[in-house]
Amino acid sequence: MDIFGTAGRLIIDMxxxxxxxxxxxxKKSLVYKQLTPKKLPAIKKIDEPIVNGLKYLLESxxxxxxxxxxGNQGYKSLELVVASLMSxxxxxxxxxxxxxxxxxxxxx
Numbered sequence: 001m002d003i004f005g006t007a008g009r010l011i012i013d014m015x016x017x018x019x020x021x022x023x024x025x026x027k028k029s030l031v032y033k034q035l036t037p038k039k040l041p042a043i044k045k046i047d048e049p050i051v052n053g054l055k056y057l058l059e060s061x062x063x064x065x066x067x068x069x070x071g072n073q074g075y076k077s078l079e080l081v082v083a084s085l086m087s088x089x090x091x092x093x094x095x096x097x098x099x100x101x102x103x104x105x106x107x108x
Contacts, residue, residue, distance in 0.1 A: 021037065079096060
């Protein structure tokens with residue numbers, strides 16, 4: 001899967017289980033922007049995502065701390081997943097934000 005952004009490109013190889021990160025080079029180019037490889041930050045050991053989410057929610061409510069994730073971030077994450085599914089089904093690139101919001105999610 002290729003993810004293009006304004007700051008670079010992320011290539012996720014799900015067969016070989018690798019991730020390559022590229023950022024836009026500061027070198028000037030005539031037409032195209034050059035990409036240079038950049039190491040991803042080290043991954044910290046994390047607990048189960050659901051457990052962490054509930055822990056952060058309880059802390060934000062009981063200690064009046066701001067939540068690390070808000071509804072807007074959740075919406076953007078869902079939009080990214082929906083765009084990935086649409087891209088796979090239609091076999092074409094999808095641009096964010098999605099223009100059509102008529103995609104129906106269903107569980108198996």
